[in-house]
Amino acid sequence: MIQNEKEKFIRVSKEIAKANSVSIYTHVNPDCDTLSCALSLRLALISLGKQVDVYSVDPVPKTLCVLNGADSVKLPEKKVHDLSIAVDCDSLERIGNAMRSFLSSKVQIAIDHHKTHAKFADVTLLDTDVSACAEIVYRLLTYMKLTSKDVAELLFAGIVTDSGCFQFSSVNETTHKIAGELMSYGFDGGKVIYDVFKKTSVNKFMLENRVLSKCKFFDDNQIAIITFTAKDFEETSTSMNDTLGTIVGVIDIDTVKVAYAIAEAANRSYKIMIRSKDGIDASDIAREFGGGGHNRAAGCRLNGYYEDIVDKLLKVARDRL
Numbered sequence: 001m002i003q004n005e006k007e008k009f010i011r012v013s014k015e016i017a018k019a020n021s022v023s024i025y026t027h028v029n030p031d032c033d034t035l036s037c038a039l040s041l042r043l044a045l046i047s048l049g050k051q052v053d054v055y056s057v058d059p060v061p062k063t064l065c066v067l068n069g070a071d072s073v074k075l076p077e078k079k080v081h082d083l084s085i086a087v088d089c090d091s092l093e094r095i096g097n098a099m100r101s102f103l104s105s106k107v108q109i110a111i112d113h114h115k116t117h118a119k120f121a122d123v124t125l126l127d128t129d130v131s132a133c134a135e136i137v138y139r140l141l142t143y144m145k146l147t148s149k150d151v152a153e154l155l156f157a158g159i160v161t162d163s164g165c166f167q168f169s170s171v172n173e174t175t176h177k178i179a180g181e182l183m184s185y186g187f188d189g190g191k192v193i194y195d196v197f198k199k200t201s202v203n204k205f206m207l208e209n210r211v212l213s214k215c216k217f218f219d220d221n222q223i224a225i226i227t228f229t230a231k232d233f234e235e236t237s238t239s240m241n242d243t244l245g246t247i248v249g250v251i252d253i254d255t256v257k258v259a260y261a262i263a264e265a266a267n268r269s270y271k272i273m274i275r276s277k278d279g280i281d282a283s284d285i286a287r288e289f290g291g292g293g294h295n296r297a298a299g300c301r302l303n304g305y306y307e308d309i310v311d312k313l314l315k316v317a318r319d320r321l
């Protein structure tokens with residue numbers, strides 16, 4: 001539970017009541033959790049008659065355009081709001097180059113569930129024990145009596161994706177209880193799971209097969225590394241967005257305790273995705289490289305030669321085996 005949760009909900013409700021205009025910020029490269037939080041808050045605040053803008057410095061991934069209101073997400077603009085809310089962001093930097101726009105409002109609120117959260121807002125709703133930020137937004141909107149079928153469907157999508165479809169260690173009784181309460185609104189839960197979690201494309205399928213077939217194993221198959229090269233993206237007509245999820249097939253291998261996906265973002269610049277199990281903390285590995293994330297799923301950025309990056313990642317993993 002969030003410390004003094006009720007007091008904070010009262011404060012947030014008051015700030016929302018006072019505001020005429022509200023801006024909501026997702027994190028860079030928005031995922032389903034940050035978008036579901038932003039878009040459900042948008043619906044709830046519109047129902048209160050607020051003027052709401054949802055901002056993201058990066059476009060909504062094609063696969064998430066199914067989310068209710070996804071077409072309303074826009075690039076940050078020069079416009080001062082009474083209140084700004086950042087969702088699923090563990091730091092001001094996570095908002096991207098819209099930081100100034102976020103700070104320009106009179107009051108700022110942050111809603112987040114990352115262990116790595118560094119306070120940056122006037123009011124912070126932080127609960128690091130929930131599987132998805134959407135769980136906190138659910139509690140807030142339930143408190144404010146602003147839930148609806150559309151809101152529930154959005155929040156369910158956020159929980160499904162951030163919990164690895166109820167499979168991550170962050171999932172507990174409460175996660176399922178909230179998912180059940182959301183489903184009581186009557187949307188098609190199976191369809192949501194297919195749309196935001198399972199659905200793939202032929203191109204992504206080709207990319208995955210290519211990358212998985214070149215998977216490298218180390219230390220008695222306890223560490224595994226897959227690599228997405230610029231050539232892989234080019235020859236399968238895919239992009240960084242299509243790397244999501246492939247690593248799950250690697251960490252699911254019984255012997256693998258640490259799985260890395262190294263994706264070439266630019267020349268000598270790599271996005272690193274980390275998955276772990278059997279008591280190894282992925283966010284702890286990510287922090288060694290200035291990144292962050294959760295217990296079992298984390299990430300960071302690394303610049304340099306590919307071979308050096310592999311060496312560094314292997315060393316940090318070996319230290320934890």
Ligand SMILES: [Mn+2]
Nearest residue numbers: 033088133162
């Ligand atoms: Mn999240």
